[in-house]
Amino acid sequence: MSDLVTGEAVVLGLRTAKLPSRGLAVTLDLAVQVVGLVVTTLVLSLLAPDLDGAAVAAVTIGLTVLFLVALPIMIETLSRGRSLGKAALGLRVVRSDGGPVRFRHSLVRGLVGFLEIIVLFGVPAVICSVVSSEGKRLGDVFAGTLVVRERVPGGGGAAAALPPVNPQLLQAIGGELVALDLSAVPEPLWLAVRQFLGRIGELDQAAAHRMSARLADDLAARTGHPVPYGVHPAAYLGAVLTERQRREWSRAQGHAFQQRARSQQQAQSYHQAQGQRQAQHYAPQQAPVQQQPLPATPPAPPSTPASGTGFAPPA
Template identity: 60%
Template sequence: MSELVTGEAVALELRPAKLPSRALAVLIDLAVAVAAYVAVTVALVASTAALDEAAQMAVSIATFLLVLVGGPIAVETLSHGRSLGKLACGLRVVRDDGGPIRFRHALVRGAVGVVEILMTLGIVACIASLVSARGRRLGDVFAGTLVVRERVPAGRTPFMPPPPPWLAGRFSGLDLSAVPDGLWLAVRQYLTRMQQLDPQVGWAMAERLAADVAERTGAPAPHGVPPAAYLAAVMQERQAREARRAFGGPTTPHAAEQPPSSAYSPYSSYSSGSGATAATGPAAPASAAAAPLSHSPAQEAPQDSGNERPATGFVPPA
């Protein structure tokens, strides 16, 4: 299985598509586009027979650009990276950080694709895909995108934990525009693989990522909140905004978007309490998670009557 891996050896669940499946998807898309181009050309020839030769040539060029170039760009933009061929092959175009593409990404891919696919019969695209470690053609390199396999077995998909209930929706007013895609990718990779790391190494990595996010957003983690919980809350807020932007919806998250308090959370490695000081590493004080958060008690997580610890593994603010 091919996976994306960061410098910290944290694997990302997205699997880059191989050249055969990408080539098959491109052939399906080209067949559909050429069929549409022929149909439109025949209709235009019949309707513009009275025009002079220069006008007919202009109409032909405009038809080529609109159908064979503009058509794929519009389809990838509206479908968020799923063309007809990619849908049939179980592929999808995503950004380098795993998020959905936008119009500018589809525009760059389509413009470069005219040269490396249409004009060179796909030879340049095949060579670039074979040379690239992640199978990217030139259009993907310039657009900052990646074609990945969307059909992944459910049992092998890593779980990205939700934030604690008392942090859900806490950062709804945060400005995330200054955070680069590469940093989002690193945060996502850390959250999906945090349970596979040594506790002290994972804590240090979370502190470094949280500091980078706080530096670019201007909002550091609230006092007493472990860095892993801060990263999960900020990542959930970004994903909620991406979902509302892609599928439409209100500007403020609904209560249904908040994770239930009884949900499993893998943050117990970084929680405070009896026996947790060594897991948090030397940089984490034993009473850090119990510090007040200066918010209403309504945000407190319910206590588990069995072991007197919240369901998320964190001690909520007093």
């Protein structure tokens, strides 16, 4: 078993493939490649029988490189580390940190593998695999890769790693999960839990139980609530992670509802303002009332001063 450590400091208890299984997988791959090479060569010889010796040598070298180097690299890259022989035996090539291989890893493995397996008849590969504790050959050493077992003997994936839990216990957990304070749990621990639960089907049952118990203890120390008695630690981790996702979804839904309400309110205010502008634009305009000028008042006649005799001449 290999103690691979991921970027989140999670130890992956993956079972490494040893020399017998790897040798059988390589034999199957080489058999398919050689058959394809022979069949293609025969077909070309029938289609072009008039080729000279130089052309035949060039075509033979090209087909050899294609079937023994290029195609294995391409298949391993596209299948994320699974060739025909590895798929038949339940093996996969992964990086040293447990991640999927990329083109550069497959390229190094293919070039070095052509030398150590085909040119040197597999002698360096056998010696290196026997000496290495993880069963690595030279191609794995230079590429930084590892061949692991996907189908662990006696395991049935995630369902086998997670034993059945009593529904009453799950119902009791549900009541406790609602009251858990998850604000003190750091994000790296959530990442470690998610990665562990995502790869629990690839781990040995004993290693998965140890890792789940350690992660559950770390989570319980952050939340202040121990793991309920009788509940598998992996099941508890999945329940707590589901509760966190439910809370995040509820917060996202509440935020989205507030955004929609705010948008509807703004749209309603905009439409009301537009309606008021249109009402003012199409309202009949009343002509201003012109005030008629008042007739000028004639000036009063000058008053005749009264005489002291009291006589007033006739008009």
